[in-house]
Amino acid sequence: MNQLRIKYGKDYEQPTAVPMLTDGYNLPAKHVIHIVGPIVSGRLTGALEEELAACYRNTLDLCAANGIRSVAFCCISTGVFRFPNKRAAEIAVRTVTDWLTAHPDGTDRVILNVFKDEDREYYEKELY
Numbered sequence: 001m002n003q004l005r006i007k008y009g010k011d012y013e014q015p016t017a018v019p020m021l022t023d024g025y026n027l028p029a030k031h032v033i034h035i036v037g038p039i040v041s042g043r044l045t046g047a048l049e050e051e052l053a054a055c056y057r058n059t060l061d062l063c064a065a066n067g068i069r070s071v072a073f074c075c076i077s078t079g080v081f082r083f084p085n086k087r088a089a090e091i092a093v094r095t096v097t098d099w100l101t102a103h104p105d106g107t108d109r110v111i112l113n114v115f116k117d118e119d120r121e122y123y124e125k126e127l128y
Contacts, residue, residue: 017054037077056095072111089122
């Protein structure tokens with residue numbers, strides 16, 4: 001991020017749905033992908049839903065382009081970004097499933113990681 005701020009100015013902010021790949025450093029992963037999800041400040045719109053889907057697609061595309069065969073996603077944009085958890089789970093599962101169908105050799109493993117039991121129930125409903 002510091003390099004981007006040097007290039008674009010000190011007020012640079014990462015755009016929504018544009019993934020940034022960094023090294024994993026001391027984490028038990030070779031890489032970390034950072035992505036800014038959409039922020040829901042009023043009502044949920046189709047544009048915000050598409051931005052969330054783009055977060056998942058763009059990250060998977062970045063993984064494929066960099067030979068990353070395994071990726072774990074958290075619940076992007078829920079919590080303080082106020083994206084409704086149930087709808088976020090629906091979009092995440094649909095987008096990842098569609099991407100995997102279109103790219104059958106694109107990855108070995110996609111993990112949808114959740115923190116809350118509520119989210120686990122939403123994801124399980126979508127997956128099973």
